[in-house]
Amino acid sequence: MDLHIAASIVPLLGWAVHGGILTRRLVSARRDPLTGLLTRAGWTVRAEHCIRRHPTAAVLLVDLDHFKTLNDTHGHAAGDAALVEVAARLRAWCGRNGTAGRLGGDEFVAVIRDLAAVDLDALTVALHRPLPYAGTFLPLAASVGVCPVAELAVPLLTDALATADAAMYATKGRTRRGSRTTR
Secondary structure (H helix, E strand, O other): OOHHHHHHHHHHHHHHHHHHHHHHHHHHHOEOOOOOOEOHHHHHHHHHHHHHHOOOOEEEEEEEOOHHHHHHHHOHHHHHHHHHHHHHHHHHHHHHHEEEEEEEOOEEEEEEOOHHHOOHHHHHHHHHOOEEEOOEEEOOOEEEEEEEHHHOOOOOHHHHHHHHHHHHHHHHHHOOOEEEEOO
16 A cells, blocks of 8 residues: 555544544433433433424423432432333333433433323323332332423423423422323
């Protein structure tokens, strides 16, 4: 091989390897390492796209109830198992109709294309089903706030999240369990 050709290929090969490493880092930065769900950054991009394309979309905010107590009582490994299981249940509930994400700690989000196409009660039931763990059952409970995007004056993700957050805290204050929409 000609020395000039080899000298020009080496930097190109280095840039290709560097580009591959950066791409893998970007993808992993958008996935929560514990649950496999999208992180806030990755979820936000998908949620904004969904809201723009689907006027029947809805944003959900999910917060685990009594998570600190679960962690303190059963240990952090049990807490991690609970987070992984809640993520799996939320992902399964969204199915092909939406995208789930983890904001951090015990807070999850979802955006769905069509609120009428899903069963919110089924999500609540799934999030309250105990988790088998180390020969016992861990109690799970979650509060869910829902914001149908069509009810917003301007369909912005920030407003949908704020509305879902208010609905979730109204649910927490009322029962510490269940779901509530802005309707």
